[in-house]
Amino acid sequence: MSQKTVIVQELRAARQGHIRWVRYASALISGMEVLKDHVPVVGTDCRFGRWYYGAGAALSGLESYRNIEQPHLDLHDMYMEIFKLLFDDDNQASPGFFGRLLGRSSTQKNARTEKARSRFADLEAVSQVILKHLEQLESDVLALSDAEIERLFYTAEA
Template sequence: MTLKSDEIEETLDILRRARSAHIRWRSYAHGLVNGVPVSEDKLPVHHTECAFGRWYYGEGQQRLGDLAIFQDLEGPHEMLHGIYARIHEAVQNGKKGKARRLFEELQAVSRDLVDQLDLLEQQIRRGQL
């Protein structure tokens, strides 16, 4: 697929918003681990229901779904939601040490996901769609 320069910029803008949504979501998990009250709508949800997931399975899939690097985002993203659910459960059960260890795991997977998003952005910039 070949995109015009304005389509590339629009796609990059949408990708950046998806990345920001993921980083905000990660901060909710961090708050939860640190005892900060997290509103019900920020608690773990299914990986298709968060802002990043809605982008990934919606517009992202339509625009970038044929790219292997895009497809590679799905596994880590789904894994993050599983870890967040385990963090939530640990916090609810008063197991803060376990929650902190799980958050470290979540951060590592999140860094990998953000690195993949950076590679995807580079690929889009080079017009390799």
């Protein structure tokens, strides 16, 4: 199997991992239980980030590769914000007996959930930017000759 084929397969797997991760964020807002593996992490620790900063870093000479980093980090920041909106009760003032009696607790929760949904719309927009850059990166890789790919990997290893 050629180096180019391996890179394209890794790139497609990374893209699928990204899409799956966005689905987890959507499920979180829908109230589904979150597995420990799907709790927000920094952009360097997710499956896509491990590829990007690991094997994928050999492609760092390509502009389409470099265009991915900031939106990817922004995406993680948004996901962390959504997670905190939904689960960080430490920052929520206790409504007290009368507040609970009058339903203020559920009103606050609903407001946080609505804000999380709004932030998820932003997250989806950033995700689309990332996917567009990934498509461009794949096109750029496919356009490279085998010699150019070898040079990229030789330079990355040196």
